[in-house]
């Protein structure tokens with residue numbers, strides 16, 4: 001995999017599929033096989049892109065076996081982790097277990113965890129630190145709901161979540177971080193934020209990260225947009241200078257559609273021709 005340039009920076013585009021609570025371990029393997037087959041058909045179109053999937057926990061062992069056995073160039077990760085290492089935390093999954101399963105990434109603070117499971121900024125900060133402790137890179141999710149967007153306080157709201165999530169990290173840790181900006185009103189609704197909205201927030205997030213960790217670290221941090229991303233809108237979103245990738249929900253369950261999202265650069269070429 002080579003590293004692409006993105007504006008003045010040098011960040012590899014990151015295309016991630018969050019399967020959420022879909023696909024049992026049999027369906028998950030079929031989906032991943034179809035995705036790998038579809039992508040291998042046009043490897044030249046995505047060899048500058050990092051592709052990752054976030055299956056349910058019960059799928060991860062099978063995904064590991066397939067990825068390692070077939071030497072797939074697809075990373076995978078958990079959708080959540082515990083802030084604790086081990087112990088009496090029924091139902092929780094340690095970052096240590098994810099690391100041992102070969103997970104490169106883990107989602108932290110997805111809006112569905114924040115709202116349905118009431119995960120606080122303090123807990124999410126502990127989860128971010130737990131991920132680093134176990135050698136798994138956190139994908140910290142931030143973003144505002146509709147009421148906050150309508151009130152016009154979405155930038156400050158999102159930056160507050162960001163500051164809380166990254167509190168106490170070193171600049172070296174931060175440089176590895178991935179941040180996903182997901183306006184809640186655009187998740188699973190078909191309402192996609194405009195490319196300019198994604199850029200506004202990603203630029204604000206990068207500026208805030210530069211204030212906290214310095215310009216060098218901030219220039220390395222990959223910022224994703226998530227919310228109703230499809231093959232038809234991904235190119236315009238990724239054409240923005242501070243948007244380095246996308247976190248895809250529903251469309252990642254269709255291997256042909258997700259593969260087309262991965263091939264966003266060919267859409268850019270088509271759009272500009």
Ligand SMILES: O=C[C@H](O)COP(=O)(O)O
Nearest residue numbers: 018187188227228249250
């Ligand atoms: O994690 C993914 C986001 O929640 C976006 O989901 P969506 O693409 O179905 O809107």
